[in-house]
Amino acid sequence: MRGWRLTLVDTHVHLDMEAYDADRREVLQRAAEAGVSWLIDVGADMPSSRKAVALSEREPAVYAAVGVHPHEAGALTAGALAELRSLAAGARVVGIGEIGLDYFRNLAPRDEQRRAFEAQLALALELRLPVIVHSREARDDTLEVLRATARRNGGALRGVMHCFSGDVEFAREAVGLGLHIGIDGPVTYPRATMLGEVVRQVPLERLLLETDSPYLTPQPRRGQRNEPAFVRFVAERVAELRGLAAAEVGRATSANACALFGVKMS
Numbered sequence: 484m485r486g487w488r489l490t491l492v493d494t495h496v497h498l499d500m501e502a503y504d505a506d507r508r509e510v511l512q513r514a515a516e517a518g519v520s521w522l523i524d525v526g527a528d529m530p531s532s533r534k535a536v537a538l539s540e541r542e543p544a545v546y547a548a549v550g551v552h553p554h555e556a557g558a559l560t561a562g563a564l565a566e567l568r569s570l571a572a573g574a575r576v577v578g579i580g581e582i583g584l585d586y587f588r589n590l591a592p593r594d595e596q597r598r599a600f601e602a603q604l605a606l607a608l609e610l611r612l613p614v615i616v617h618s619r620e621a622r623d624d625t626l627e628v629l630r631a632t633a634r635r636n637g638g639a640l641r642g643v644m645h646c647f648s649g650d651v652e653f654a655r656e657a658v659g660l661g662l663h664i665g666i667d668g669p670v671t672y673p674r675a676t677m678l679g680e681v682v683r684q685v686p687l688e689r690l691l692l693e694t695d696s697p698y699l700t701p702q703p704r705r706g707q708r709n710e711p712a713f714v715r716f717v718a719e720r721v722a723e724l725r726g727l728a729a730a731e732v733g734r735a736t737s738a739n740a741c742a743l744f745g746v747k748m749s
Contacts, residue, residue, distance in 0.1 A: 489518040489733040490748070491718060492740040493711040495581075495615065495645055495665060495693035498524050498545070499534035502697040502708060510710045511542060517712035520544070520737065520748050525581050525615055525645075527552040529563055532570055539575035546746060548578035548615050556591040556599035564602055571610050577744040579607040580615025581645060584628075587620040597628065604632045607642070613743050614642035616662070622653055626660075633660050641743065643691050646699065647681060654681045658689050663743060665693045668701040668709065671720045682724045691743070692717050692736045 493514070503510055514522065524539060525548045526532030532549035539547035549570045551559045570576060582603040584596050591599075607614045618625040633640050639661035646667045647654060654664050664685050670678050682690070692714050694701075700709040701716035715729075718736070722729040741748060 489715055489718060489730055490520060490737050491518045491692065491714050491733050492737045492746075493519055493522040493694050493696075493714040494643065494691045494740050494744070495525050495667070496522050496696040496711050497527065497531070497698075498522075498696065498711075499526075499531050499538055500697060503710075510712075511544060514711035514714075515544065517715050518733065519711050519714060521546060521746060522711050523548055523577060523615075523744065525578075526550050527581050528555040528558060529566065532567065536570050536573050536576060540573070546575050546577045546744065547573070548580045549576055550580040550582045550603055550615065551599055552581050553583050553585040553596040553599065553617060554588065554590040556595040559599040559602060564606065567603070568606060568610070571606070571612060576612070577746060578613045578615050578642070579603055579610070580642075581617050582614060583617035583645075584621035584625050585617060585619045586624075593624075597624065600628055601632075604628070608632065608636055612641075614640065615645050615665075616642060617645050619648070622649060626653075626656055629657070629660050629662075643743070646693060646695050648678065649681070650677055651681055651684045654685050658685060663689050663691045663739060665691045666717055666721060667693045667695050668699040668713070668717060670724075671702040671716055673702070679724050682721050687725065687727075687732070687735050688739060690721065690736055691740055692721070692732075 524535040535547040643663040
């Protein structure tokens with residue numbers, strides 16, 4: 484890694500997973516050494532949402548989001564939704580997610596996915612929390628649901644399109660609805676031309692940096708388990724694409740994260 488000091492925020496990790504059980508504290512230390520001021524551990528189901536909240540209560544640099552991923556949509560019972568509401572009341576919970584639609588793997592029926600997505604968007608509006616949206620091969624339905632939710636919210640949403648993989652038009656639609664665009668390790672991959680164009684075209688004030696650890700390791704560390712310290716490679720690539728200094732990208736995206744999720748820089 485390069486020698487300058489960056490100010491960074493990683494707005495999407497899964498540090499509660501067993502992939503980090505052997506060295507979670509060391510992973511957090513490496514993140515701090517790389518300039519990561521804070522990060523969000525994001526739930527994908529009820530057990531991981533509970534673990535995310537517990538981790539955030541133990542670690543000062545960790546905040547939590549709670550939600551049920553579209554793969555687990557069938558698990559969002561009335562009881563689970565009530566528990567999410569209770570978990571979201573925690574002082575360290577800053578968002579509802581990871582929620583959305585995934586028609587690539589189709590691990591849950593599409594009608595169940597949509598029901599769970601709509602229910603959790605409604606919960607986010609009720610609690611005035613930003614949303615962390617997963618959308619894979621589901622652009623049209625995702626936008627339809629988000630537009631309907633925006634209308635109920637007076638025309639705008641708060642949140643992020645996590646690990647964005649669409650084109651510039653999709654990104655502009657999302658930004659127009661009030662959302663940010665999450666940029667992850669794939670932006671560093673040699674063939675990521677469409678994502679590179681998204682990074683160039685979306686306003687800097689609408690970009691967030693993510694790792695999605697332990698997945699999607701950036702190119703310079705490809706083949707290794709991903710971790711929050713590697714978010715600096717995402718920042719450096721975004722800087723190259725926009726013709727900016729990495730430090731400027733780090734400051735801007737960190738400010739974006741603080742404003743969206745209501746977190747102060749340490």
